[in-house]
Amino acid sequence: MKSETLKLENQICFKIYTAEREITKLYRELLKELNVTYPQYLVLLLLWEKHSLSVKELGQRLFLDSGTLTPMLKRMETNGLVERKRSPEDERSVIISLTEKGEGLKEKAECIPTQLTENISMKKEEMTLLNKTLTSMLDLLQNHSNSK
Template identity: 65%
Template sequence: MKVENPLVLSNLLCFSIYACSREFTKLYTPILKELNITYPQYLVMVALWEHEPLSVKQLGNQLCLDSGTLTPLLKRLEEAGLVIRKRSQEDERSVLISLTEKGMGLKEKAKSIPTQIFEKTGLTPEQFEEYSHSFKELLSALTTKKS
């Protein structure tokens, strides 16, 4: 990497990613408010809509979150009647997360969210796909390097 002055915000890749993440969260906030969930809760729900039940550990791995961050999210989702936390019968140390009927029903209301967000970005489908692919590769490189 050759940057003339690495200690300038606009030269930091990590800052650009951080700022983009915050802007995406702002796009999601009013849409998710209608569903009465936050962006982190939405990510939990998306993971569960894709594969459920999931253990807290599996969910944390998928979302790149530790159990200390994930547990309060899950408690709030359980209080909202969207998920159930239950100890695994095979391994009592493991807690399984399942959707309630209300949680499954929320999926139908959430189906249009990805399209709404895409439209708000102003990107072409090709640009969106290119960014998505690049960030997945970067995440893979960062998580592989960390291990």
């Protein structure tokens, strides 16, 4: 009897991967008006919440290494969305803060989560359950990674 475990349609990793790609496509359309990429949008979300964070803190929250994050932050700085400054307490630490332009995008972005949800056409209860399930899965995966 043939094993069902190796069928592509039975691979949860493939479903998560393809869902992520499709969601990113939706975001690409929604973010055109802001003129930011999806990873830049994630940085903005954190900075709208905290106003300024160190590169290290941003990397930890976004699960990105500094080699990926630093060039993106430099582009955001060139575009006038953020500013980078050395921390007065620790010269090795770089603090990222929103500029007025970056803060101004918040109002334009407020409709994006609702528009994304409408584009996916999932019921609110389904979206809430999916969010809880993915949060739990991520926690388990992080615990597994940290225990090694």
